Amino acid sequence: MKANIVTLPGDGVGPEVTAAAVAVLEAVAAHYEHEFAFDEQLIGGAAIDATGEPLPADALDACKAADAVLLGAVGGPKWSDPNAPVRPEQGLLALRAALGVYANLRPLTVHPALADLSPLKNEKLKDVDVLFVRELTGGAYFGAKTKTADAATDECKYTVAEVERVTRRAFELARARRRHVTSVDKANVLETSRLWRRTVTRVAADYPDVTLEHQLVDSMAMLLLTRPGSYDVVVTENLFGDILTDEAAALAGSLGLLPSASLGEGSNGLYEPIHGSAPDIAGKGVANPVGTILSVALLLRHSLRLEAEAQAVEAAIDHVLQHGPRTRDVGGDAGTVEVRDAVLKALADYAATHRSYFDGARACG
Ligand SMILES: NC(=O)c1ccc[n+]([C@@H]2O[C@H](COP(=O)([O-])OP(=O)(O)OC[C@H]3O[C@@H](n4cnc5c(N)ncnc54)[C@H](O)[C@@H]3O)[C@@H](O)[C@H]2O)c1
């Protein structure tokens, strides 16, 4: 197939991990006979430096017209002055809003070879398989903001429609998994969370084959570490989802491992690792590219509908995590490029081994 993919390398380690992920997409195109066209655009601090804007109009137009968008990371100390008139992160939030990608899927699994890196030394860790569905275009991130010399506010607002659509997405996803949804809120304190809980409960009635439990976010932060194996799909609002998924990354072994897919109603989507620009390691060539490469697998699956290719990328990552090389954050001493090259080799081996199956499937239409 032909596909136009916009890349937004951004700041810090963003360009390093994006380059590795693009190499994987190019390899997928070569092995499976697709034509992927890449269009690199500016976002974040790099865009502020070049244009004064964190999301230039050209970049936004290209993203809207693309089949999929792959992002590295935005932000960094250079642009983090609290008095700065414009911030890199605004570009990312504006992009999410403009693309209407309200459902942010953040899958968490724990590779058996990395289970020792987790804060929990639990043999059941390898069975952890959680899909976080984070509401991405509402809540405190997008409410009205006020600022005076001695006070500031961030309005947190949710409408029933916003909660309902992400809840339906979570239940649909649960149907293809273990049919259990945990909805996380703070309904004992927040009015938005009570609206959230009422709406989730009502929508759940349309999915009698899926079980629902509600969990308050503070206790969820603890339970995620003490019994992560009991969760299947976890749906929650924007800010809680941001925090819980970074916590979840500790179970996997590193923030550098987790991918994400941000989806709306159309097939276009935004794909990015859940980590940030990692200023402490930027420019050193040691960033873990696995979260971004796994985001490529999600891009292939959700936007391009290339399931076999998505599985090939996941199998290649699985092989490399098992056998190495690994970056420092996961106990190795390899650089980003060495890991990329190992993934490319594993992908080539996988494609060669599965070639007859692939050709047969294509011959059948
Ligand atoms: N989607 C995004 O673009 C995104 C996401 C999160 C944070 N940020 C931005 O990134 C900047 C830095 O934020 P932060 O330091 O709180 O979080 P961070 O995710 O950038 O880094 C947190 C820690 O994780 C490590 N880490 C992150 N990614 C890694 C990788 N691929 N390989 C190895 N180690 C990795 C870092 O070295 C650091 O020690 C901020 O400006 C923040 O707003 C952007």
Ligand SMILES: CC(C)[C@H](C(=O)O)[C@@H](O)C(=O)O
């Ligand atoms: C950079 C920031 C705006 C972003 C968020 O909070 O959504 C990041 O932390 C993430 O998890 O994607």
Ligand SMILES: [Mg+2]
């Ligand atoms: Mg985050």
